[in-house]
Amino acid sequence: MGDRVRAWHPDVPMLREVYHASFAHSYPPHTHDDWAVMLVDRGAVTYSLDRAEHQATPTALTLLPPGIAHDGRPSVDGSGYRK
Numbered sequence: 626m627g628d629r630v631r632a633w634h635p636d637v638p639m640l641r642e643v644y645h646a647s648f649a650h651s652y653p654p655h656t657h658d659d660w661a662v663m664l665v666d667r668g669a670v671t672y673s674l675d676r677a678e679h680q681a682t683p684t685a686l687t688l689l690p691p692g693i694a695h696d697g698r699p700s701v702d703g704s705g706y707r708k
Contacts, residue, residue: 649705651698656691663687668706672697681708 632644641659647667654673663670663681670681674695681687682700689695699706 647705647707649699652696654694654696656694657689659691661689663689663708665706665708668704669700670697670706670708671700
């Protein structure tokens with residue numbers, strides 16, 4: 626699975642950006658200025674948030690709070706995820 630990102634700015638109040646992405650890499654620790662909602666539809670993402678490990682899967686709705694450092698990586702080494 627190669628890296629692909631598609632982002633757009635919908636005309637929806639209080640919604641800043643929407644993006645659809647396929648990745649096989651890891652994110653370094655970072656923060657967001659606003660709440661982030663993540664839906665994974667293929668694979669799974671393991672991430673550290675506030676010093677605890679979590680997993681985002683296709684059966685979950687993941688909310689990431691603003692200003693709290695987190696990272697992200699494929700849950701299975703060598704595989705990717707689509708969110």
